[in-house]
Amino acid sequence: MSLENYYIIDSTLREGEQFINADFTRDQKLRISHALDEFGVEYLELTSPLASPGCQEDIHAIVGEKLNARILTHIRCHQEDAKVALDTGVDGLDVVIGTSSQLRQFSHGRSIDEIIDLAAEVLTWIRSQAPNIELRFSTEDSFRSEEAELLRVYLAVDKLGVVNRLGTADTVGIATPTQVGRIVGTLRRLTKCDIEFHGHNDSGCAIANAFAALEAGATHIDTSVLGIGERNGITPLGGFVARMYTYDRATARCKYHLERLRKLEMMVAEMVNVDVPFNNYVTGFSAFTHKAGIHAKAILNAPETYEALNPTDFGLSRYISIAHRLTGWNAVKARAEQLSLNLTDDRIRALTQHIKVLADERALTLDDVDVLLRNWANGGNGHAIADL
């Protein structure tokens, strides 16, 4: 298996705009577009021009920036929507229609045969109007759709010979990697189109599902910065990139400016008024911290022992915590060296035991340990908390 030819369709400005706290201004959309383009995502997906007059103008503005990323907009399977979308000058249209019984019953009310007829009419018309546009057809709620019906829709669309890409969407976040692999794998065998996966994260599988889709032959993955979207969102850009980096570091480093990730996330987090979670992929505050003495020792010898991601590739640095009772003398010694203090290994070992005893009694800070190190380097060896 070789997963070098994958493309990110970042949907922060479409799915992400559906996040409860997102109300992007034009200026914010332009800043996000530029930051994503500089990071290196291959596509930006923008909210439908039918959503509001402002959204329509936003698309014109972003198209006018002439970014490297290709610009897509996302529309319902309606000729009227397509007409307006084509006038915006985007590079591609992402057309979607629901195929699950839930969506057919409670959303658009069409049968599978009617969906096939409508898709044929709209997609053929788009192609006749725009021979060079990138055209994608996706089924909403693919993974709760009846598999035979779903395939009937995809194969009918594929047969039209007018779309570049078929999209699969785990709209309610219930699919498992095995299920995604099966549907995408079937499409891979039966069609020559590119295949896109869009996965929600309601049950925590969005990144794993995206990876399973690629393994099964998908070519395009939808993401958003910090995963923002409807409810608790979709595959997060940073987490997806971390996944691909651990699979093939060289390709991820070559495709994307990884060191720009943190700034991009901080910017979007501020715009939508959320904090970056402490355990966020790559950029969470504890992502490169090490605590237990055994870990610290190995990290000091060779960081890759306990780090699958190299923080410096992301413009970040690791932190070894020593002010606690799980600490080890190698880490304490490394700190003494950082402070240019002269202590023999025996003294460092004794001080480490002392730190453990103190830490059993109360929480310590790095400052506390630094004071102890300096005292001991000056000949002291107090055994009471009072020496802090």
Ligand code: HCA
């Ligand atoms: C939504 C639609 C969608 C569309 C995905 C796609 C989904 O519910 O807002 O176009 O492939 O999750 O099904 O985002």
Ligand code: CU
């Ligand atoms: Cu979605």
